[in-house]
Amino acid sequence: MYKSCEACGYVFEREPGFFFGAMYVSYSLAVAELVALLVVVKFILGFGNIVLVISVAILAFLLSTFNFRVSRSLWMYFFERKSI
Template sequence: MADILYILKEKCPNCEKGDIFESKGNPFLFRMPKMHRRCHNCDYNFIREPGYFFGAMYVSYALTIAEMVAVLILGKFVIGLGNIYIFVIIMIMAVVSSTFNFRLSRTIWLYMFRKKKTPGHIEV
């Protein structure tokens, strides 16, 4: 349960203190978030191999679809908006939440495949 808080705070999966991202990015300025290569607190390697975050795209896809379906249900069945308004709202939401989804999907990916360091463990 506590992992959810650390995921939302974007903290290191090993020590849960160091930040994963050095900048949050801004979709309006076309700036993507920037990651640290290693944790500043415990030296955990965030980028384990080239293409490590390829799978995070699937996590991002699932997050985006969940958000889109939530907006669709809210707009169509709760508020009662027309289809074109819902479509426009979903497109705007997809752009605005793009950097958030990017960071969240990578953080979830890191937590899914984390290797907790044990004392005496030497990382290559």
């Protein structure tokens, strides 16, 4: 990640521990994505448990970077709201 935002100059380096809450947001995003995948693979498509485990592992790996960045952004917006 960049040290600061190129557009607005927001400094991403906050006090130690500021982004620990983003880990909980990332965990929530991952659980929601993987439960949605479970419903699709198991109940809608009707595949077995082996296909389910493999697809969950692949999706979790592929979305890890996305979840990292989105969860940090959501955590920042939660605390740094600015009125226009």
